[in-house]
Amino acid sequence: MRIDIFTIFPDVVDRFAAEALLGRARQRGLLDLRVHDLRAFAPGPRHAVDDSPFGGGPGMVMAAGPIFAAVEVVGPPRPLLLLGPGGQRFDQVTAQRFAARGVAGEGLSLLCGRYEGVDQRVADHLVDGELSIGDYVLAGGEVAALVVVESVARLLPGVMGNAASSAEESFSTGLLEYPQYTQPSVFRSWEVPAVLRSGDHGRIARWRLAKALQRTRDRRPDLLSARGGLSPDEIRVLAEHGQSEDG
Numbered sequence: 001m002r003i004d005i006f007t008i009f010p011d012v013v014d015r016f017a018a019e020a021l022l023g024r025a026r027q028r029g030l031l032d033l034r035v036h037d038l039r040a041f042a043p044g045p046r047h048a049v050d051d052s053p054f055g056g057g058p059g060m061v062m063a064a065g066p067i068f069a070a071v072e073v074v075g076p077p078r079p080l081l082l083l084g085p086g087g088q089r090f091d092q093v094t095a096q097r098f099a100a101r102g103v104a105g106e107g108l109s110l111l112c113g114r115y116e117g118v119d120q121r122v123a124d125h126l127v128d129g130e131l132s133i134g135d136y137v138l139a140g141g142e143v144a145a146l147v148v149v150e151s152v153a154r155l156l157p158g159v160m161g162n163a164a165s166s167a168e169e170s171f172s173t174g175l176l177e178y179p180q181y182t183q184p185s186v187f188r189s190w191e192v193p194a195v196l197r198s199g200d201h202g203r204i205a206r207w208r209l210a211k212a213l214q215r216t217r218d219r220r221p222d223l224l225s226a227r228g229g230l231s232p233d234e235i236r237v238l239a240e241h242g243q244s245e246d247g
């Protein structure tokens with residue numbers, strides 16, 4: 001999947017994406033990440049990408065000129081999305097939608113702001129939408145872009161070792177994931193639940209579902225409401241594990 005990122009800190013993005021899952025995905029040709037330095041498209045000896053805001057106020061604003069120039073020269077895959085706290089909230093469903101574009105041979109581009117943000121004419125006349133990673137304010141869009149790239153890349157076929165592992169994860173079923181354990185079976189006297197060592201795959205699956213339901217109900221009831229509450233089967237599984245519908 002091709003993903004283009006426009007930023008004034010290309011090294012920040014490139015270095016992060018050189019290691020671990022993203023680094024391997026790039027090396028194996030599964031992720032074609034292209035990072036573009038906006039400063040290279042800024043005129044003048046200082047390559048200024050920002051200026052003070054019309055109307056006054058603190059800080060600087062990224063100018064439209066270098067951003068338009070970069071996008072027009074590169075011709076990146078669309079949609080081109082501007083990262084910013086005012087954008088549409090990025091979530092796992094969006095990550096899956098983007099990854100499906102990748103599977104279909106289509107790409108995606110991300111534009112990172114800095115300072116107080118980006119000249120409004122970029123949002124109005126250049127990009128296809130705006131994306132926020134959450135209700136807080138970062139110093140720049142680079143970390144946000146990497147959040148999007150990493151969560152999308154790990155859904156691309158072949159990027160993760162075990163294709164099944166993303167199907168059971170938090171959010172993919174509308175639930176948080178069940179608790180996981182590995183060796184040793186007793187650590188500082190804390191035992192792994194016996195059912196997980198029973199070898200009974202049916203029982204294990206029901207236990208995991210019960211734990212996922214419990215956890216979601218206790219921590220994120222909003223996720224349960226969003227998927228229309230619990231089905232009769234799920235209520236039964238909870239009851240089998242000594243939990244009532246409302247705890």
Ligand code: SAH
Binds near residue numbers: 112114
């Ligand atoms: N003054 C702006 C915030 C600018 S923060 C405001 O009040 O809305 C500088 C840059 O960081 C933004 O242009 C954006 O690209 C990035 N950024 C900050 N918070 C973000 C968030 N929650 N999601 C995505 N990008 C964000």
